[in-house]
Amino acid sequence: MDQTEDLANLLARFAHTLGSDFSIQKILDHLVAEIAEVLGVTGAGVMLMGEHNELHFAAASNETILEIETLQNELTEGPCLEAYRSGLAVLVPDLGADERFPNFSRRATEVGLAAVFTFPMSLNGSRLGALDLYKDEKGELGAENVRWAQVLADVAAAYIQNARRRSESAITVDQLRQRSLHDPLTGLPNRALLKERLEQAVARSQRSHQVVAVLFVDVDRFKSVNDSFGHHIGDQLLMAVGSRLLGVLRAGDTLARLSGDEFVILCEGLARPELAEHVAERALSALSPPFDVDGRSLQITVSVGLAFCGPGEDMPETLLRDADFAMYQAKQAGGARHHVVDKSSRRAMDRRGRLSSELQGAVGRDEFTLVYQPLVTLPGGQIAAVEALLRWQHPTRGWVMPEEILSIAEPSGLILTLGEWVLYRACRDLRHWQERYGTAIPQVTVNVSPYQVMAAGFDTTVSRVLESTGTDPKGVCLEVTESAFLEDGPRAYSVLERIKDLGVSLSLDDFGTGYSSLNYLRQFPFDIIKIDQDFVSDLGAEPSARTIVAAIVDLAHGLDLTVVAEGVETEEQLHNVVELGTDLAQGFYLCHPLLVDQIDRRMLEPALGGTVTLPLPSAPRGAPVG
Numbered sequence: 001m002d003q004t005e006d007l008a009n010l011l012a013r014f015a016h017t018l019g020s021d022f023s024i025q026k027i028l029d030h031l032v033a034e035i036a037e038v039l040g041v042t043g044a045g046v047m048l049m050g051e052h053n054e055l056h057f058a059a060a061s062n063e064t065i066l067e068i069e070t071l072q073n074e075l076t077e078g079p080c081l082e083a084y085r086s087g088l089a090v091l092v093p094d095l096g097a098d099e100r101f102p103n104f105s106r107r108a109t110e111v112g113l114a115a116v117f118t119f120p121m122s123l124n125g126s127r128l129g130a131l132d133l134y135k136d137e138k139g140e141l142g143a144e145n146v147r148w149a150q151v152l153a154d155v156a157a158a159y160i161q162n163a164r165r166r167s168e169s170a171i172t173v174d175q176l177r178q179r180s181l182h183d184p185l186t187g188l189p190n191r192a193l194l195k196e197r198l199e200q201a202v203a204r205s206q207r208s209h210q211v212v213a214v215l216f217v218d219v220d221r222f223k224s225v226n227d228s229f230g231h232h233i234g235d236q237l238l239m240a241v242g243s244r245l246l247g248v249l250r251a252g253d254t255l256a257r258l259s260g261d262e263f264v265i266l267c268e269g270l271a272r273p274e275l276a277e278h279v280a281e282r283a284l285s286a287l288s289p290p291f292d293v294d295g296r297s298l299q300i301t302v303s304v305g306l307a308f309c310g311p312g313e314d315m316p317e318t319l320l321r322d323a324d325f326a327m328y329q330a331k332q333a334g335g336a337r338h339h340v341v342d343k344s345s346r347r348a349m350d351r352r353g354r355l356s357s358e359l360q361g362a363v364g365r366d367e368f369t370l371v372y373q374p375l376v377t378l379p380g381g382q383i384a385a386v387e388a389l390l391r392w393q394h395p396t397r398g399w400v401m402p403e404e405i406l407s408i409a410e411p412s413g414l415i416l417t418l419g420e421w422v423l424y425r426a427c428r429d430l431r432h433w434q435e436r437y438g439t440a441i442p443q444v445t446v447n448v449s450p451y452q453v454m455a456a457g458f459d460t461t462v463s464r465v466l467e468s469t470g471t472d473p474k475g476v477c478l479e480v481t482e483s484a485f486l487e488d489g490p491r492a493y494s495v496l497e498r499i500k501d502l503g504v505s506l507s508l509d510d511f512g513t514g515y516s517s518l519n520y521l522r523q524f525p526f527d528i529i530k531i532d533q534d535f536v537s538d539l540g541a542e543p544s545a546r547t548i549v550a551a552i553v554d555l556a557h558g559l560d561l562t563v564v565a566e567g568v569e570t571e572e573q574l575h576n577v578v579e580l581g582t583d584l585a586q587g588f589y590l591c592h593p594l595l596v597d598q599i600d601r602r603m604l605e606p607a608l609g610g611t612v613t614l615p616l617p618s619a620p621r622g623a624p625v626g
């Protein structure tokens with residue numbers, strides 16, 4: 001258990017490094033140092049091979065091991081090369097007695113090493129290198145360590161493949177076009193290519209009736225970075241900013257660099273202009289952790305200006321100009337924020353203003369309701385719980401979705417009343433199901449906002465609601481996101497402990513979207529983790545997502561947690577998550593969120609109070625493909 005926790009931490013820190021702007025070399029240096037410690041070996045090393053089997057990168061937890069790593073390449077023999085070539089782990093528990101690599105063994109023994117264990121790093125059949133562990137005493141590594149070493153080698157391989165692909169994708173086939181349409185420093189589209197894409201996007205939006213948004217991103221006080229540290233550092237910082245911004249794009253979006261510290265994000269196919277603000281917020285938070293540039297830690301903020309264009313509106317040039325102007329307004333207001341150009345901002349503000357004045361009375365007018373989406377067991381398809389999702393049935397605007405409700409209710413503090421109503425209603429609905437249908441729906445899960453968790457007396461609110469509705473706490477699970485811990489971790493921790501003491505389960509929502517989620521798993525008393533939809537949708541396309549999710553599932557199971565895959569939308573995704581061993585799944589492919597009476601009529605009545613099983617397609621594993 002202890003070691004599992006250490007490994008959870010290690011993966012967390014590792015994931016953190018990889019989310020930032022470190023080079024492959026830094027990633028490797030970091031990895032080997034940590035691995036050596038967690039697996040309790042004398043040292044660890046990594047060799048990455050280039051395209052022509054030449055040594056490309058080497059990293060080691062100390063100088064001696066670095067020497068031994070590179071030495072193998074000179075000798076053209078050694079266990080690491082062997083693992084790389086064969087794709088199999090090579091275990092040498094006693095270098096003195098081993099005859100396979102005589103030259104290597106002799107040199108390694110001379111520098112005081114006694115055993116070496118090496119694990120291939122490969123992904124989808126492509127070989128990348130090897131991870132090597134050294135000990136200064138002979139003896140086996142142990143089965144558990146062997147297993148973990150291979151998991152770490154796999155995860156590292158996945159990340160490295162990703163990092164390589166990222167840098168390779170900057171080198172496009174058409175070098176010339178690349179040069180005339182791309183910014184030489186970052187490789188991003190330049191103004192000319194942006195204009196081309198913008199025109200196409202605006203033309204498409206006329207047909208699709210969707211919104212195009214332009215986000216103008218400008219680094220606050222960038223000049224002072226150049227002035228204090230020189231252009232060399234400034235350039236590296238800009239590259240790093242570009243690569244973080246790439247991470248917030250949705251598929252099909254364009255990131256361009258116009259000049260200096262000006263970047264532009266072009267988003268198309270948006271159903272509502274407000275969605276672009278999420279992109280802006282994501283950009284702001286992606287850029288807020290310090291950058292590591294040449295060993296310097298640099299912290300920056302940016303100002304983001306947004307402009308939109310719906311069908312029949314605006315021309316591309318005005319769009320860019322409007323976004324630039326909005327960015328200027330964001331700077332005027334002190335920077336480190338986004339600002340929407342006034343035209344649509346006025347419209348959005350109007351809606352927001354009206355909604356917030358109406359929200360106040362909506363609880364009393366009984367305009368809120370909950371819909372429920374089942375979480376089903378895998379591979380059986382049996383309902384294990386239902387998640388309560390908030391809806392506002394507005395008398396004139398139709399359904400208002402939770403994100404918009406929360407964006408008003410959280411800052412105004414109304415979330416506390418509303419959140420209590422949600423919990424109360426969910427408990428009441430659970431009781432309705434229990435009274436009518438027995439244990440067909442064993443549990444309701446209820447989302448709670450960080451504002452609720454941090455508010456005074458949250459645990460007493462929960463216990464009051466449980467009591468007044470006569471609810472068995474085992475039937476309730478609260479879903480929190482890791483943002484709940486960002487402000488005051490220890491406080492969140494103690495609140496959640498008290499909630500758990502009530503007998504309520506806790507679920508970590510949107511797992512994998514934040515910083516060091518794995519740390520929270522270790523420190524906080526969760527029962528369930530929900531792997532975010534982004535990971536689930538990447539599973540088919542992105543080999544690295546698969547490896548990472550597999551490692552997460554392993555670790556979570558090691559910590560006795562139930563793993564839920566969220567947002568399963570296709571049969572393929574379902575098969576993927578079944579294969580990876582997640583315990584539960586949830587998503588449109590299985591069932592959309594439904595009103596209580598829809599659940600009653602469609603699921604519970606036909607089942608006559610027995611357990612409810614959703615029909616899952618039988619997994620075609622083992623069946624011939626193609």
Ligand code: C2E
Pocket residue numbers: 373388389390401402403406419422447448449479509510533566567568569586587588589593
């Ligand atoms: P969440 O907790 O991650 O909930 C899942 C969201 O994903 C729901 O959106 C659900 O309708 C949607 N979803 C489910 N399956 C799929 C799928 O296969 N594909 C896709 N694309 N989406 C899927 P919804 O209802 O709009 O809720 C959005 C978010 O609002 C929730 O995300 C949750 O964070 C928050 N929320 C909802 N209800 C409440 C509430 O009562 N209180 C609080 N504090 N937050 C709530």
Ligand code: CA
Pocket residue numbers: 387447479509
């Ligand atoms: Ca949730």
Ligand code: CA
Pocket residue numbers: 509510530532566
């Ligand atoms: Ca979620």
